[in-house]
Amino acid sequence: MNDLLKREHDIIKVCLLAGKIMLQSGAETYRVEDTMMRIAAAYGVENSHSYMTPTGIIFSVEEPQHITRLIRISDRTTNLYKIDQVNSVSRRVSIGELTIEEARTALEKIEHEPAIYPTWLLILLSAVASGCFLIMFRGIWPDFIPAAIAGGLGFSCFVFMHRVIPVRFFAEFSGALLIGIASVWMVRYGFGHQLDMIIISSVMPLVPGLLITNAIRDLMAGHLISGLSKGAEAFVTSFAIGAGIAFTLSF
Amino acid sequence: MAAFYIQQLITSFIASAAFGMMFNAPKKALLQCGFAGMVGWLLYIMLQDMMVQPVTATVVAAFCVTMISHFFAKKYKTPIIVFSVSGIIPLVPGGVAYNALRHVAQNQFDQAVQLGAQAFMISGAIALGLLLSEVINQVIRKWSISRSISR
Numbered sequence: 001m002n003d004l005l006k007r008e009h010d011i012i013k014v015c016l017l018a019g020k021i022m023l024q025s026g027a028e029t030y031r032v033e034d035t036m037m038r039i040a041a042a043y044g045v046e047n048s049h050s051y052m053t054p055t056g057i058i059f060s061v062e063e064p065q066h067i068t069r070l071i072r073i074s075d076r077t078t079n080l081y082k083i084d085q086v087n088s089v090s091r092r093v094s095i096g097e098l099t100i101e102e103a104r105t106a107l108e109k110i111e112h113e114p115a116i117y118p119t120w121l122l123i124l125l126s127a128v129a130s131g132c133f134l135i136m137f138r139g140i141w142p143d144f145i146p147a148a149i150a151g152g153l154g155f156s157c158f159v160f161m162h163r164v165i166p167v168r169f170f171a172e173f174s175g176a177l178l179i180g181i182a183s184v185w186m187v188r189y190g191f192g193h194q195l196d197m198i199i200i201s202s203v204m205p206l207v208p209g210l211l212i213t214n215a216i217r218d219l220m221a222g223h224l225i226s227g228l229s230k231g232a233e234a235f236v237t238s239f240a241i242g243a244g245i246a247f248t249l250s251f
Numbered sequence: 252m253a254a255f256y257i258q259q260l261i262t263s264f265i266a267s268a269a270f271g272m273m274f275n276a277p278k279k280a281l282l283q284c285g286f287a288g289m290v291g292w293l294l295y296i297m298l299q300d301m302m303v304q305p306v307t308a309t310v311v312a313a314f315c316v317t318m319i320s321h322f323f324a325k326k327y328k329t330p331i332i333v334f335s336v337s338g339i340i341p342l343v344p345g346g347v348a349y350n351a352l353r354h355v356a357q358n359q360f361d362q363a364v365q366l367g368a369q370a371f372m373i374s375g376a377i378a379l380g381l382l383l384s385e386v387i388n389q390v391i392r393k394w395s396i397s398r399s400i401s402r
Binding site for chain 2: 026027028031078079080081082083084087088091115116117121122125126128129132133135136137196199200203204205207209210212213214216217220238242245246249250
């Protein structure tokens with residue numbers, strides 16, 4: 001009996017770890033629930049229930065003894081690589097390739113894996129993406145570099161502020177504010193030409209695209225609370241960006 | 252005209268792939284991210300040039316991006332979100348929302364409300380495109396399962 005209980009606890013730990021990594025990396029709620037229940041089922045626990053909101057997971061198993069555990073999610077980022085990795089671990093678990101212990105070490109390795117792209121590369125990419133967006137929005141080529149500079153500055157300000165002050169709203173606000181100020185200055189001194197275009201395209205790296213798509217998918221899948229709260233998060237982010245831009249424009 | 256479309260193709264590919272990298276997408280998926288974004292944006296631009304309403308164009312583009320992502324997700328056994336996110340990003344109504352805000356900052360609230368409603372409609376259009384593709388995908392899945400059972 002004791003062995004069975006220990007095994008049950010281990011299964012729950014593996015499921016919760018998988019769920020935690022996925023939710024922290026920005027996966028859709030239904031995928032997280034699906035993964036956790038699949039792992040549990042692969043280890044022979046048929047009756048498992050999970051309930052989650054973007055800030056926490058409750059996972060409960062009925063047999064052989066009723067055990068319920070809660071895990072709190074405090075920080076959420078976007079990391080598609082980790083979602084993919086956990087997905088492949090759960091795939092291997094469900095075809096019986098991994099034991100409980102092996103799955104746990106694999107998941108722990110994924111959890112502590114560093115970001116695959118360094119920060120300077122992300123800043124460079126946001127600059128390039130801003131420039132490309134300018135062309136996509138029918139801007140003119142001479143504005144490519146001003147948009148890239150504004151986008152890169154805004155994104156690096158966002159990254160830096162988020163490290164110093166862990167309030168997402170403020171980081172996004174200051175990023176947008178810097179974009180606004182930089183664009184206005186560049187246009188004033190004749191370096192850029194179309195102010196509106198430069199601002200719109202350099203704000204794009206801060207736009208909460210993942211949150212919006214996830215909120216919609218969650219709402220459609222019937223996860224009403226997750227969908228609504230992710231929508232609220234997206235709204236707060238858009239509001240922060242909008243406030244930063246409106247603040248510069250009002251001068 | 253051809254030069255314009257080639258510019259759009261290249262920039263939308265680079266922008267979508269760059270967004271994939273900013274979301275930490277696995278390296279093997281970057282080309283597919285760029286491709287999904289490129290096709291979606293090309294459709295959107297072409298429909299706009301045909302004087303189709305932005306809302307309709309967004310529905311069609313979002314639908315296609317999600318269908319392509321479903322295909323890639325099945326082919327490479329990767330979660331669909333990896334491909335769809337970076338393709339959806341260019342369709343987000345950043346420009347309209349910005350114009351709405353600019354009118355708010357200038358105290359012209361009547362125009363701000365109009366533009367805000369338009370931005371809201373376009374966000375709804377993205378949702379509708381996602382929803383339609385999801386429904387069609389589930390129908391296809393059910394159909395192929397029932398066909399394999401009846402064999």
